[in-house]
Amino acid sequence: MSHVVVDSSHRLDQQFAALDLNPADVQGGGTGRRYIPPHLRNKEASKNGECAGRDGLIRAFNSPGWDGGRSNGFVNGYHDNRMNGDRNSFGRGLPRNDRGGRGGFRGNRGGSFTQPLHNGGWNAVATRDVYTSFGGRSDRGKSAFFNDRGAGTRPRFECGGFSTAGNTRWVEESRDEEDWSKPLSPNERLELELFSGSNTGINFEKYDDIPVEATGSNSPPHIESFHDVDMGEIIMGNITLSRYTRPTPVQKYAIPIIKAQRDLMACAQTGSGKTAAFLLPVLSQIYTEGPGEALQAAKASAQDNGKYGRRKQYPLSLVLAPTRELALQIYDEARKFAYRSRVRPCVVYGGADIGQQIRDLERGCHLLVATPGRLVDMMERGKIGLDYCKYLVLDEADRMLDMGFEPQIRRIVEQDTMPQKGIRHTMMFSATFPKEIQVHRPCIWYSICIYVPSPDASPLFAGKDSLTLVFVETKKGADALEDFLYREGYACTSIHGDRSQRDREEALHQFRSGRCPIMVATAVAARGLDISNVKHVINFDLPSDIEEYVHRIGRTGRVGNLGLATSFYNDKNNNITKDLLDILVESKQEVPSWLESLAYEHQHKSSSRGRSKRFSGGFGARDYRQMPGGGSNFGNRGTRSMGVHGGNRGFGFGSFGNDGYSGNYGGSYGGTYTQVDWWGN
């Protein structure tokens, strides 16, 4: 298999090989590649196929390393770990309030914690009291490196925390003997903060009939209940607090695989429960195993007076994510499952004050969630050592292994002190994986057909409970469209990489909370973000590759809900036509006849005139000079609706065709109904 991989020109395979995730003899596979921008990757990608949009693939690998897929399991699933912000009313004309330089960046980011709490102190006495009630030794010293949550600069982290007693300088020996598997005392306030968000309320039983195919002789059996595998008291307690009643399909398979210390690759969309699918077993393992040598290392580092390496932290687990907001989201989940444990989760990402992040790290870090660039920075500053990092998770792995990230991932995984495969366990999650990664096995699709009598029955107005996410291809385009919508009186916001981190997080909060039920976004919001109540994804610009498309529409129609994806198609979108058609056909959705013929035409043209592809295909963004302020009016600039539902709806929210439609929802259980409009010139 390995040589097949080398011979393959597929970039991800090569990167998997280079990342030491494949057998050793393919190490050289990563050289000599050249960057292929997404809009030119299309052909190759579609040739290879993806596990696109279908939950499904889980592969367990024999540790050490990837074994070429001898033992596979397939699964899919979902889960609702959405956060729930406060819901404010929405109305046209609401001013944006995420612009401008308001202070308090730290205090209100993310939006899931409404109450900045001020706890400058250590709260040692109270802490001891509750400890005794929990059966622990009331007088034990706590490792300052690992437990201390007090006296911080980030209010939201304090909240009473575990506030484990002690002063960082008076570290006693006893904590070496601490049993990490035993829960610490409860903390009412923290508990409220962590678990008061709305939870699923989803009826998982409904999905028990989903057929799941598991293949491979060595895969551990899947579980049907969280009790089927011993994850320990802490995890079980936090599962209860999170009101998870039963594992989602992806959790059923992934949890035992990870618990069995096997490497894993899982194809699952956000909203399928994948975050918990890796956090639960990884944390459970850490609770069981304790800190091991990492404890001594951190201690030694704390006593070291050198400029570098001082108070260096040695996380036991690392989760890498491609966007800052996603890292935050994962971190928020991790805090839940680390409740009452000695594990201290941390998050580091760019665009935020590094000093603050360093200080947070220095209070102890056992599970680190990070974006790659900032992590490398932290490593180079000697603040993070990966020497004892036994669990590596790549979330949205297809993006993490993309060319843009590859050097940083390589730097982190290969060129530092991270344990070799076999000692280190690697888990990769993504909604899409190139076919070749699936090792000659088709990704299993799960299909649920849901008949929607009439869209009018559940009008998709953009409002606090039905958010609309609008994707564009460029940052400039995002600004322009947002400005337009704003001037039209819509309560909207926008997120893209050129906005300040504070603005990004604020925008996300405004959107999540429903205060701005319309968000214009670039690719930064396409992956992994778990936002409840996104009822409608609009591809104002179609992306140029189908993987991106799949990730985008995955923002809606999750967790048992129905979603709608509307895409505006124009003649600049030739490069995605074929893949879009395939995906619609595969998911048994109605295909506009014009799309079919365009796909045929394009294919015909491409094969007969190879070179012309380069000019006919290509970047799908609109010409934003045509945007309001630059000329024409959105509402009636010739949106021609062809196919699916008929009618001209311009660019408005809340008005849809009224013909009933049924769809097949291969992508997620809730399903996304797709409609494609032609937007001609």
Added chain:
DNA sequence: AAAAAAG
């Protein structure tokens, strides 16, 4: 012809 991720 782009986005993202370090500053």
